[in-house]
Amino acid sequence: MSETTHRTRTIEVLVGILATQVIVFALLFYILAEPERIEASQGQILDWHLDAAMTLYAGNCSVCHGLQGEGIGANPPLNSPGLQSMPYDELYKVIARGRFETAMPAWSKEDGGPLSDFEISKLAALIRAGDWQATGDRVVNLGLAPLIPFAADPDPLLLEQVAALPDGAVLQTAIQVYARQCVACHGADGLGTGIAPALNDLQVRAKPADELQRALLYGSPGTLMAGWENVLTPDETSALLVLIRRWDEIPGGAIPAPDVPVPVTTESLVLGEGLFAANCARCHGPEGQGTPRAPALNVKGFLTGVTDQALQQIVILGVPQTSMPAWGDRMSEAEIQAIVGFIRQWEPDAPEVAEPLRPGGGGGGGPPWLRDSQSGGQGRGQGGGRSAWAGQGQDQTTAGAGSARAGEAAGTALPADQHTGAGEGGQDGPPAWAGTGQEQAAYTTAQETSWRKDLDWRILLLATGGLSIAFTLIWLGFAALKGKRPEE
Amino acid sequence: MTEEGNPAPAPRSMFDRMRERLVPDGLPEDDRGRIRMVVNSLVLHLHPAKVPERTLRWTYSWGLGGLSAVLMMLLGVTGIILLNNYTPAVPQAYLDILELRSNVWFGELIRNLHHWSANLLIIVAVLHLVRVFLTGAYRPPRELNWLIGAGMLVLVLAANFTGYLLPWDQLAFWAITVGTSILSYVPLAGEWLSRLALGGPEVGGNTLLNFYSMHISFIPLLIFALMSYHFWRVRKDGGLTMPRGLDEAEPPISERVTTIPHLVRKELVFALAWIAALLVFAMLVPAPLEDIANPDVSPNPAKAPWYFLGLQELLLHFHPLVAGIILPGLAALAVFMLPFFDTNPASVGVYFRSRRGRSLTFLSAGLALVLTPLWVLLDEYLLNWSAWLPGWPALLSNGLIPLAVLLLPLFLLDEWLVRSFKADTEERVLFIAGFVFTAFLILTAVGIFFRGPGMGLYWPWELPVAGH
Numbered sequence: 012m013s014e015t016t017h018r019t020r021t022i023e024v025l026v027g028i029l030a031t032q033v034i035v036f037a038l039l040f041y042i043l044a045e046p047e048r049i050e051a052s053q054g055q056i057l058d059w060h061l062d063a064a065m066t067l068y069a070g071n072c073s074v075c076h077g078l079q080g081e082g083i084g085a086n087p088p089l090n091s092p093g094l095q096s097m098p099y100d101e102l103y104k105v106i107a108r109g110r111f112e113t114a115m116p117a118w119s120k121e122d123g124g125p126l127s128d129f130e131i132s133k134l135a136a137l138i139r140a141g142d143w144q145a146t147g148d149r150v151v152n153l154g155l156a157p158l159i160p161f162a163a164d165p166d167p168l169l170l171e172q173v174a175a176l177p178d179g180a181v182l183q184t185a186i187q188v189y190a191r192q193c194v195a196c197h198g199a200d201g202l203g204t205g206i207a208p209a210l211n212d213l214q215v216r217a218k219p220a221d222e223l224q225r226a227l228l229y230g231s232p233g234t235l236m237a238g239w240e241n242v243l244t245p246d247e248t249s250a251l252l253v254l255i256r257r258w259d260e261i262p263g264g265a266i267p268a269p270d271v272p273v274p275v276t277t278e279s280l281v282l283g284e285g286l287f288a289a290n291c292a293r294c295h296g297p298e299g300q301g302t303p304r305a306p307a308l309n310v311k312g313f314l315t316g317v318t319d320q321a322l323q324q325i326v327i328l329g330v331p332q333t334s335m336p337a338w339g340d341r342m343s344e345a346e347i348q349a350i351v352g353f354i355r356q357w358e359p360d361a362p363e364v365a366e367p368l369r370p371g372g373g374g375g376g377g378p379p380w381l382r383d384s385q386s387g388g389q390g391r392g393q394g395g396g397r398s399a400w401a402g403q404g405q406d407q408t409t410a411g412a413g414s415a416r417a418g419e420a421a422g423t424a425l426p427a428d429q430h431t432g433a434g435e436g437g438q439d440g441p442p443a444w445a446g447t448g449q450e451q452a453a454y455t456t457a458q459e460t461s462w463r464k465d466l467d468w469r470i471l472l473l474a475t476g477g478l479s480i481a482f483t484l485i486w487l488g489f490a491a492l493k494g495k496r497p498e499e
Numbered sequence: 500m501t502e503e504g505n506p507a508p509a510p511r512s513m514f515d516r517m518r519e520r521l522v523p524d525g526l527p528e529d530d531r532g533r534i535r536m537v538v539n540s541l542v543l544h545l546h547p548a549k550v551p552e553r554t555l556r557w558t559y560s561w562g563l564g565g566l567s568a569v570l571m572m573l574l575g576v577t578g579i580i581l582l583n584n585y586t587p588a589v590p591q592a593y594l595d596i597l598e599l600r601s602n603v604w605f606g607e608l609i610r611n612l613h614h615w616s617a618n619l620l621i622i623v624a625v626l627h628l629v630r631v632f633l634t635g636a637y638r639p640p641r642e643l644n645w646l647i648g649a650g651m652l653v654l655v656l657a658a659n660f661t662g663y664l665l666p667w668d669q670l671a672f673w674a675i676t677v678g679t680s681i682l683s684y685v686p687l688a689g690e691w692l693s694r695l696a697l698g699g700p701e702v703g704g705n706t707l708l709n710f711y712s713m714h715i716s717f718i719p720l721l722i723f724a725l726m727s728y729h730f731w732r733v734r735k736d737g738g739l740t741m742p743r744g745l746d747e748a749e750p751p752i753s754e755r756v757t758t759i760p761h762l763v764r765k766e767l768v769f770a771l772a773w774i775a776a777l778l779v780f781a782m783l784v785p786a787p788l789e790d791i792a793n794p795d796v797s798p799n800p801a802k803a804p805w806y807f808l809g810l811q812e813l814l815l816h817f818h819p820l821v822a823g824i825i826l827p828g829l830a831a832l833a834v835f836m837l838p839f840f841d842t843n844p845a846s847v848g849v850y851f852r853s854r855r856g857r858s859l860t861f862l863s864a865g866l867a868l869v870l871t872p873l874w875v876l877l878d879e880y881l882l883n884w885s886a887w888l889p890g891w892p893a894l895l896s897n898g899l900i901p902l903a904v905l906l907l908p909l910f911l912l913d914e915w916l917v918r919s920f921k922a923d924t925e926e927r928v929l930f931i932a933g934f935v936f937t938a939f940l941i942l943t944a945v946g947i948f949f950r951g952p953g954m955g956l957y958w959p960w961e962l963p964v965a966g967h
Contacts, residue, residue, distance in 0.1 A: 016552070020764070023764055023765060023768045024764075024768070026768050026771075026772055027764075027767060027768040027771050027772070029772075029775075030768070030771035030772040030774070030775040031771055031775075033775040033778075033779065034771070034774060034775045034778055037775070037778055037779050037782060038778070041605075041608060041782055045604055045605065048607070049601060049602070049604070052600050052601045052607070053601040053602070055601075056597055056600070056601050063790070127590065128590070129590050129593075129594070129791060469958065469960060470958065477868060477872070478869070480865075480868060481865045481866075481868035481869045482865065482869075483865070484861040484862065484864050484865030484868065485861070485862055485865035485866060485869075486865075487858065487861045487862075487865075488858045488859060488860075488861040488862025488863075488865060489858075489862065490858075491854060491855070491857065491858035491861075492855065492858045492859070492862070492920060
């Protein structure tokens with residue numbers, strides 16, 4: 012046997028021994044770690060199911076069982092210790108098959124509902140082990156927060172008028188109960204909403220009292236109407252029945268719509284801020300201070316006077332005859348609510364008087380009285396800086412935004428430097444309407460990208476690596492082909 | 500060891516009897532005994548009793564065929580274990596995988612081993628094919644074994660594809676949905692084929708059952724049968740082709756050494772080393788598992804299994820009939836017909852056949868490396884055949900015409916080789932195969948690493964990360 016085969020054999024034997032050792036020790040360590048791994052993956056899978064269950068809860072359950080499973084009116088709370096310790100099978104059965112003679116329908120696909128077995132079991136896990144605070148946040152982030160817990164304040168003047176009617180006291184009680192418990196679903200003045208029918212209605216008034224009473228006390232199976240037997244006193248029940256049958260006597264506007272503030276979470280505020288910067292800041296100013304194109308939003312008088320619902324309506328439908336477009340078909344409910352929530356959180360610190368940003372004419376920004384004297388040199392200087400920044404990318408952009416912020420923080424005393432300078436730069440970068448430092452900084456970060464900005468070391472590595480391999484191969488091929496021609 | 504020659508045989512223990520039953524002749528001590536052992540053993544009999552020492556070189560065969568067999572065995576063992584905890588039903592299949600992970604001892608390890616072995620097998624099987632191609636080892640008398648091997652590669656792909664669906668997660672569901680959608684473009688029988696494979700109009704419980712039964716019975720049985728035949732054929736055709744250097748004119752005469760221990764030791768060490776590596780890999784890297792399959796929510800991008808992404812990439816550029824049926828069909832046909840038109844026996848056993856062959860292969864790979872990405876970029880951003888040829892049927896404007904435009908340079912290159920370099924069939928085959936294979940590899944890489952949401956081009960580090 013030759014020297015090389017001998018060496019090969021030694022290497023092979025060594026590799027074989029090493030491989031065997033690796034197999035043995037790896038298996039040994041794995042066996043020791045296995046119980047821990049199993050436990051960890053059980054926890055991981057539970058978390059994963061709870062996460063999915065929160066979304067299911069937001070989409071299917073929160074409308075009746077409340078933002079955080081606290082229950083609404085007569086609908087039972089889900090965050091109770093009693094349910095947490097309920098056997099899984101029982102929970103599963105209630106969710107899958109529903110509860111007879113209550114508003115709880117069957118959710119299983121087998122029974123005509125929308126949920127699969129797997130989804131129902133996730134919901135059961137949520138009830139037994141869920142975090143209701145986080146669930147509430149999820150409901151809000153998805154824009155599915157229920158309207159129900161919100162009550163209206165009856166108009167006191169009209170309430171006085173009602174008292175003058177025959178049996179006025181009973182009607183007054185009924186209106187107060189309605190404004191507290193029913194208005195969220197059945198709407199202002201009992202005119203109905205998207206989720207519940209009108210009660211202030213001829214056909215309803217014509218129904219016999221016992222039928223109405225049955226619906227009120229025991230709910231209406233197959234609908235969202237829950238039974239209110241345990242929530243309302245007998246007096247309140249009979250008063251409500253009187254109200255329903257005599258609604259034509261009540262003056263309109265006695266029960267206004269409830270004010271439903273848009274709920275916010277940390278995530279929704281971040282989302283709202285981003286959406287505002289990308290969509291609204293262009294016209295309303297990056298801080299909502301308004302521009303000549305659109306009114307200020309960040310001002311006391313506006314924010315205190317408008318409800319969140321009205322804000323949502325404005326965003327969804329737009330304002331006809333103005334440049335405010337309808338955003339309803341471009342953004343989801345959750346996104347619009349996030350923007351409204353973001354606007355609303357300005358309210359505590361909102362200034363009494365708005366100071367809208369003004370674009371200057373002829374390329375210079377800032378107030379007109381400062382435009383001519385200073386803008387020339389300063390403006391061109393910053394304009395030059397801007398084109399350099401467009402080439403250099405991210406660092407400069409954030410610096411620009413930073414300086415814009417600083418300028419604003421300094422207040423209104425020296426707005427001209429910021430505005431004129433950046434305004435001049437606007438000629439070669441963003442369109443002319445980007446008249447001010449703040450706007451430019453906010454806008455260009457989102458809009459302006461240069462192909463050179465995308466270029467980083469990974470792309471260079473990929474391109475040079477690929478090309479050099481390719482050309483080496485081609486060169487090798489050609490060199491060899493030319494070097495050695497066939498003999499014949 | 501043996502008792503022969505002992506004047507007074509010692510009383511034999513129970514263990515002696517067992518050993519004698521298992522190894523009647525005792526462990527061999529000389530070459531004669533070793534040869535006898537190989538000849539008398541069912542498994543070892545796959546080998547000849549003696550092999551030329553030269554064919555044992557690592558750097559010739561790279562052990563790729565043997566590794567494929569090892570992986571097959573690993574897949575068989577882990578697969579049978581997995582069968583014990585799996586129900587091919589919706590949604591129980593997915594719940595079973597979750598349970599395998601969270602409630603079954605070593606369940607995750609077995610699944611990971613199965614998953615990674617299956618994926619490695621695809622790579623190894625393709626490399627095996629490439630090795631056999633480059634050394635011309637399919638030449639007569641080995642044509643039939645080449646066909647069997649190529650057929651097994653198809654079966655390995657089928658096994659992997661059917662197994663892909665079994666976890667019934669989003670990844671599985673959409674990869675199979677994308678992968679099977681090509682079936683409906685088969686001319687005439689498309690709809691029928693698609694329904695046959697899926698057991699319905701779309702991927703569902705019936706598909707799962709179909710794929711499951713294929714995956715655990717038909718395909719592995721067929722692979723086992725073909726694999727046995729493949730081994731037998733290797734022996735019948737004279738073992739491995741004799742490795743030869745580029746400058747050696749004649750196949751060298753190599754010293755023959757006994758299979759035991761020279762070949763068997765190599766095989767054992769090789770198998771052990773790969774099993775160790777796979778085991779450690781499977782312990783460290785879990786097989787992917789996403790949310791339960793949801794036909795209502797498609798991921799963006801929805802990609803086929805990674806080994807079909809080259810084809811999916813083609814689908815982005817061509818009419819489905821061209822990209823999904825004609826091109827792969829032609830490629831498969833070329834692979835299967837290869838031993839019947841490339842028959843030069845002189846260069847068997849030489850990597851790249853000759854110096855010129857090597858140059859041409861390098862040249863073609865280099866050209867493909869430049870031209871393929873260039874073409875992908877061009878087609879993505881500039882070329883728009885269907886808009887330039889309005890009113891033409893899509894099969895022409897988006898299929899055959901761009902295909903012709905694309906094949907023309909390849910044809911011209913081939914002509915140029917013939918005219919300027921007087922390339923023979925063998926060299927032309929090397930050049931074209933090198934080009935097409937490299938191009939396919941690059942398309943696959945583009946599909947895997949550069950296609951993001953909406954199947955747009957992205958940098959690999961910009962791709963969204965999915966899954967749990």
